[in-house]
Amino acid sequence: MESHEDNKRPACIRSWKPKAGIVLGSGLGGFVESMDVFEVIDYVQLEGVPAAGVNGHEGKLVYGSVGGVDVVAAQGRCHLYEGFSPKEVTEIVSVIAALEAELVILTNAAGSLNEDFKVGNWMQISDHLNLTGTSPLLGQGHFLDMSAAYSPHLRERFSRAAKSDGITLYEGIYAGMLGPQYETPAEIRMLKSLGADAVGMSTVLEAIQARALGLEVAGFSCLTNPAAGMGHSHLDHEEVLNVGKQAAGDMVQLLLSVLRDMG
Numbered sequence: 001m002e003s004h005e006d007n008k009r010p011a012c013i014r015s016w017k018p019k020a021g022i023v024l025g026s027g028l029g030g031f032v033e034s035m036d037v038f039e040v041i042d043y044v045q046l047e048g049v050p051a052a053g054v055n056g057h058e059g060k061l062v063y064g065s066v067g068g069v070d071v072v073a074a075q076g077r078c079h080l081y082e083g084f085s086p087k088e089v090t091e092i093v094s095v096i097a098a099l100e101a102e103l104v105i106l107t108n109a110a111g112s113l114n115e116d117f118k119v120g121n122w123m124q125i126s127d128h129l130n131l132t133g134t135s136p137l138l139g140q141g142h143f144l145d146m147s148a149a150y151s152p153h154l155r156e157r158f159s160r161a162a163k164s165d166g167i168t169l170y171e172g173i174y175a176g177m178l179g180p181q182y183e184t185p186a187e188i189r190m191l192k193s194l195g196a197d198a199v200g201m202s203t204v205l206e207a208i209q210a211r212a213l214g215l216e217v218a219g220f221s222c223l224t225n226p227a228a229g230m231g232h233s234h235l236d237h238e239e240v241l242n243v244g245k246q247a248a249g250d251m252v253q254l255l256l257s258v259l260r261d262m263g
């Protein structure tokens with residue numbers, strides 16, 4: 001009989017041995033172009049992983065090597081706001097953990113709440129506010145320590161790489177909202193008063209699940225727009241995708257530098 005672990009490692013990926021998993025957010029799917037690709041599968045081949053749907057999210061798991069390190073890149077994710085459960089949203093992270101990766105890198109697109117942060121740049125997540133009202137650990141009675149959820153050691157590595165590559169990399173707190181609507185200006189003022197530097201609709205549940213499964217976590221927000229009420233234009237998904245695509249080069253460079261260093 002197959003064990004629970006084997007269910008998450010269907011035959012098609014059982015031989016994969018990535019050191020790191022990378023979850024690619026809106027507009028970042030192009031990261032795989034910098035990979036030396038060994039194999040690609042569709043999410044539909046993975047039981048329990050919903051095929052991601054929203055524009056900019058493709059639903060493929062790509063196994064390959066970057067800078068001499070074997071990685072698995074999740075191209076596209078599903079979200080609570082699409083009606084998926086916390087378990088479904090985090091299933092791809094469970095697959096990455098079942099492949100015995102040591103770390104997971106979560107990327108997303110986010111609105112910026114920090115006046116000092118320039119749109120089009122990246123923010124490394126130092127901590128988060130889970131404001132989705134839910135958790136992938138519901139029903140498990142698992143009192144997980146979240147006091148250093150985003151690995152201080154990985155943060156240090158990425159900060160060093162950014163400095164030496166001349167890439168702007170801010171650090172700050174990510175607020176994870178349910179969505180799918182963008183926030184109101186009043187909500188943004190509330191989030192600012194809570195200490196948030198960036199706001200988005202993903203990542204927090206994945207970070208919780210990853211920590212519960214013993215993975216080290218790094219998280220990055222591509223600041224695609226000023227948060228509601230902080231810029232002059234209205235918020236638009238196309239704009240988010242376009243800025244994400246332009247900023248992707250910086251993230252690819254950072255990942256290459258850090259992974260090479262680990263290899």
Ligand code: HPA
Nearest residue numbers: 109110111199200201227
């Ligand atoms: N709010 C929430 N999610 C987002 C935003 C935003 O301003 N930009 C990109 N994703």
